[in-house]
Amino acid sequence: MPFSLDGETVMRLNAKAKSFLTKEINREAESLGFEVQKEIVLKRLNQLAQEKGKPLGKEDLALQVTDMFPTMADQTLTKAAKLNTAQQWRFWLKTGGVLGAGLVGFMGLIWLVNLPYPMVRRPVARVAPMLLLPSYLNMDRNYREAIAHGEQADQLVNNATSAADIELGAEKVRLAQQNLDQLPVWFLGYEPVKVCQFMGGCSWNFTFDEFQQARAQVGRMEARVFQEKNALSALTTAEQNVQTAKASYEQATTPEQRQAAINRWQGAINQLTLIPEQTLAGSQTTNRLRNYEQEFQQVAGLVAGTNQTQTMVMAAQQFAQRADQTIAQAPLTVNQWQEVLNLYQEAVQRLQTVQPQDAQYLSAQAFLAEYTETLGKIRINLAAEQGATAQFDQAQTQIQNLLTNLPPSSDSQGRNRIKGEISQIISQLQKVQPGTTVYDQARTLINQAQSRAQQL
Incomplete structure (x- = not known):
């Protein structure tokens, strides 16, 4: 039976309310880029406008609109409800309880089937995938935003020109991580065909490897942001220390006070030299450091030159100390030996800048030697590790080839061939030098090979 107020049949959504909502939805969709959501909601409104029955109130309109447009203003829904529900307060007194219970039940059902658990969503996805539309829309939005935020973070951090770029990049990385956290791993590779056709295609149909790559990229960006922030903090601290030392030098009244200020000044400059060059702060430090050193030399004269020499020696010592800390963990891999080599080369390069006329030239030469x-x-240890690794890898290859071509136990000629190949493997493994990372493994393989040869 058609719904009527005072004997007049009415539609569930009248023309005024529909026109108003259509304008607001078009405006919202244009600002958010929700074309698919707009079509879904407009289709609902057209259908409601053709149905005779109880006019929709604010809650009903919200149910039709806010699942697609969560940001729709509450004032908009209130105004639309007023336009659509004039003179129906008596109807709500009679049927409000029933409709409220039905609405709560429907919303509860939608909430239940959209819980982020495979045991709930998978059966629903097979039988009634349209009930999971909120989840699909959420995944689609998060996947698109994860890509966009990741790209924005990459541009902001890798092409940063100020600390504000780094901060904004960090925020984009955080948002990208949140978006990725909203994508259920169990859903990767699964695509609800009917729903995606209805939505004009789904953007989340990607593989687990691609998901892992996205995770790794965000992790790298987080590490880069952390490094950039630390470098900027170090730059700010060092520059503050420089200014404080300069003020102390200008206010000093005794040679001891001047020397103490010069030492603090030099220490602040040393902090600037330790800022990584590949960071934004490092790129900003180059010119500033040159200016600070020139000013320092002009003010401190010979003392400044002496302190600069001390800076290079101390910097060289720091590189050597870091290398020695790694060496203490021997045996080291090829990459670790290469890192140690690079650190010592950095130390030597700094010592080589000390000139004969500098006060600490002899001390620097002692460290240089x-x-x-x-x-x-x-270099000897690096070569030994490289050779040991190569010998060990070659022996392992020979073992794999040997295991692949084992002869029958009754083949005496084959057993002799195997003995010969085992001898070659043992000879290859014996070339692995002590003190390398694969030495213990090589000795174990030698013992196993000798035992096998005796069995033959």
Whole structure:
């Protein structure tokens, strides 16, 4: 029976309310780029406008609109409800309880089937995938936003020109991580065909490897942002220390006070030299450091030159100390030996900048001789590790080939061939030098090979 108020049959959505809602939805869709959601909601409104029955109130309109447009203003829905529900307060007194219970039940059903658990969503996805439309829309939005935020973060961080770019990049990385967290891993590779056809295609149909790559990219960006922030913090602290030391030097009244201020000044400059060059702060430091050093030399004169020499020696010592910390963890891999080699080369390069006229030239030369000798030992160890790794890998290849071509136990000629190949493997493994990362494994394989040869 058609719904009527005072004997007049009415539609569930009148023309005024429909026109108003259509304008607001078009405006909202244009600002958010929700073309698919707009079509879905407009289709609902057209259908409601053709149905005779109880006019929709604010809650009903919200149910039709806000699942597609969560940001729809509450004032908009209130105004639309007023336009659509004039003179129906008596109807709500009679049927409000029933409709309220039905609405709560329907919303409860939608909430239940859209819980982010495979045991709930998978059966529903097979039988009634349209009930999961909110979840599909959420996944589609998060996937698109994860890509967009990741690209924005990459541009902001890798092409940063100020600390504000780094901060904004960090925010984009955080948003990208949140978007990825909203994509259920169990859903990767699954695509509800009917729903995606209805929506004009789904953007989340990607593989687990691609998901892992996205995760890894966000992780790298987080690490880069962390490094950039640390570098900027170090730059700010160092520059503040420079200004404080300069003020102390200008206010000093005794040679001791001036020397103490110069030492603090030099220490602040040393902090600037330790900022990684590949960071934004490092790129900003180059010119500033040159200016600070020139000013320092003009003010401190010979003392500044002496302190600069001390800076280079101390910096060289720091590189050597970091390398020694790694060496203490031997045996080291090829990459670790290469890193140690690079650190000592950095130390040597800094010591080589000390000129004969500098006050600490003899001290720097002593360190230079020591570090040069250590460099030679490191190159020997690096070559030994490279050779040991190569010999071990070759032996493993021979073992795999041997296992692939084992002869029958009754083939005496084949057993002799196997003995010969085992001897070659043992000879290959014996070339692995002690102190390398694969030495213990090589000894284990030698013992196993000798035992096998005796069995043959």
